[in-house]
Amino acid sequence: MATRTIAIFGGGVAGLSAAHELAERSGHGVDFSIHVYEKRSHQLGGKARSIAVPHSARDGRDPLPGEHGFRFFPGFYRHLPDTMTRIPSEGTTVSDCLVVADRMEIARTGAEPIVISARFPHSLDDLRIDFEALFADSGLHLGEARFFAERLWQVLTSCQDRRLAEYEKITWWDFLGAGQRSKAYQNLLVSGLSRSLLANDPMYASVRTVGDTNIQLILGMVSPARPTDRLLNGPTSKVWIEPWRRHLEGLGVQFHLDTAALSFGIENGACTGVEVIEGVTHQTVVADAYVFALPVERMAKVLKQSEARPDAPLKADAILNGVMEVCGNVRWMNGIQFFLYRDVPITHGHLLFADTPWALTGISEAQFWSDEHLPACGDGTVGGILSLCISDWDAPGPLYGKPAKHCTRQQIAEEVWAQAKAAINVGGKVLLEDSNVHSHFLDPDLASHPDAEVSLTDAEPLFVNFIGSWAQRPPAVLPTRNLMLASDYVQTYTDVACMEAANEAARRAVNGVLALFGSTADPCELWPLHEPALLAPFRWHDQRRFDQGLPWDGHIL
Structure with missing residues (x-):
């Protein structure tokens, strides 16, 4: 052979x-x-890897686990979880290390958080009702929630050919009419899901990409048939990347670091x-x-x-x-971890900060981790991790009045902590306390620019699907x-x-x-994004209209 x-x-x-x-x-x-x-000379995993916090290990423990940004596995992921089912780990598989995060909290500066509803939309009216109830106390105008629901409905009921030929050429921002609507509409609906979770800048990314992705995220939130979100039950490299490497070496793969x-x-x-x-x-x-x-x-x-x-x-x-x-x-989306003496499980899932200047999103990680991980790290006193990502590096921060990319690393940490406190410590609650911070760790991919003392560069930005x-x-x-x-x-x-x-x-x-090479092995399986079967008649109708050169109308007949 x-x-x-x-x-x-x-x-x-x-x-x-x-x-x-x-x-x-x-x-x-x-x-x-x-x-x-x-x-890299010592580590695999790329952006997904854990990063050992320098000089943090004490008394034979592992270093504290930093990261480029938190890892999450939305319900629409199918390819990666399938591969993870074939990575053995301590008598089970890495896939079994995924745990469900069953909430998403939209934190707002000086206001109570917004609770996500959990009901599958069966019609445009259902979608309208969901969004009107969801954002009743958000500062949104009633017509804005309706308009957003209508736009989502348009993407949901459009055929694939229309999405590629028409929606690929329109930005998400323009499609949603963001420039003509309120700041709450822009923060919650336009930028909220698209920019904060997946670094899709709505002013540049296409309707085809952002619309499809946001629909997948929203369907995950409201569908009882699949989890909205999953996270690993420990540091990424320890529970996933390192077992993966060992398995691949067992299969004969050779690594050259x-x-x-x-x-x-x-x-x-x-x-x-x-x-x-x-x-x-x-x-x-x-x-x-x-x-x-x-x-x-x-x-x-x-x-x-x-x-x-x-x-x-x-x-x-x-x-x-x-x-x-x-x-x-490309755009920047980099993380910072605040290691806490006492865990603060703000919500059992992701935090989406709707109106922070730097478009923060985050997760209280320790609540999802197995008990053995944190006590074996650092000096043994860390009980929680608040992992936050920054998606907007060009907006000025409230403390220093500078964009994140023009701040020092210490200034970034202070700005992020201040923005997080302003959004979390509301209604008389004080969940984030300065005295509870053990230390912090900012993504080392951020380095000082050689031509400016406090300007930064990002060694690992994220690709964004610009229109066209x-x-x-x-x-x-x-x-x-x-x-x-x-x-x-x-x-x-x-x-x-x-x-x-x-x-x-x-x-x-x-x-x-x-x-x-003419291999007789079965090819790798590929799965299109989930499209609700209930809406297939609408997409079929739109396909006929598209083939005839007619615009979308949202009907069945």
Whole structure:
């Protein structure tokens, strides 16, 4: 049986998913020798990894677990949870480490939080009633809640062809008429779900992407058939990434850390090799197929560095030019953890801060973790973790009057804590107390800019699907026959930058590898986003209207 060498560049969720799905399919007409190359010298997992807080370990304990940003697994995720069911961990699987978060609290500065309803909408009237009840005390005008429900209904009942041809070209902000409506409408409905949870900037992201994603999130909230949200029951690397690595090594996958891709070439329709730097040593990796599982900005850098080669890939495969066109479509979403002496389980789920200047979202993590984790970390006195993410880095903060990206790291911590307290400590309740803070940890991807003392850069921004970007984004399988892409910027059903999209893209890349070498293994399964069957007649009706060049009307007949 022939053995084919597969080189995977990037050890994040996409790269590990590609290695996993491919390793399980080795031996079906072809064997695969799988090598994963990761630029970090000691850790896999990419943005999903836990980050050891420097100098925090005491008396033989583990360091406190920091993170790029909290991990969550919405109910619409199918690809990644499926892979997790096949990662063994202490007699069970990593999938069994997912626990349900059954609430979402919308915190508001100086006002009581908003409670999410739990009822599936069966009609436009149902959707209107849900939103009118949900935001009755929110500062929204009644007509605004109705209008938002109508817009959601339009996306829900539109055919896929209309979403791609029309909604891909409209921003979520414009589609929802945000500029003509109240600040409460903008904060709660337009930016609330889209920007805070998935870093989709509504002023730039398309209706097709944000509308579909928000509908998935909302359907998860109101459907009794699936959980709205799930989280891991411990630090990400400890309960997921490290067991994953051990499992992959058991399947024969070889990891090469401290090794980064620099450039590659294409000749006669095939990739000929990838120049890498391992530590300080330059070498060329030669394989039968190559999977680039790099974030869009890093893939663009590799392509840029390849331009001077006589076999430059951008000249040989026009599809790759799309990477260069969309590589600037990124936004920051970085996390900070406040380690607390006493746990403060604010709500059993995510916190969406509706009106904080820096578009905060968060989670009280310790309530979801198994009891053994925190006592084994730090100095043994930490009892809780409030993990917060910042999505708006350009708005001035109330303390220093500066955008987050122009603050020092200490100023960011002070601003975030102040904004969180203003939204949580309301109605006479004081849940967040300065005296309860043990320490904090800000994402180390944020580094001081060399040209300005207090300006920051972000080493790992998130890709955002700007309007019209679908056609520019490449597929996982390229015209270059032995070159595949596996990352959250490629064309996928998931269509939003997240771990689910990374896993789906990896599956598509693996299917390309299987086809290339004639493997008889079953291809990786792919699932479109859930569309309520109850609304199928509406979508069918709209398809007929679209085919006839007619606008959406929301009817069945």
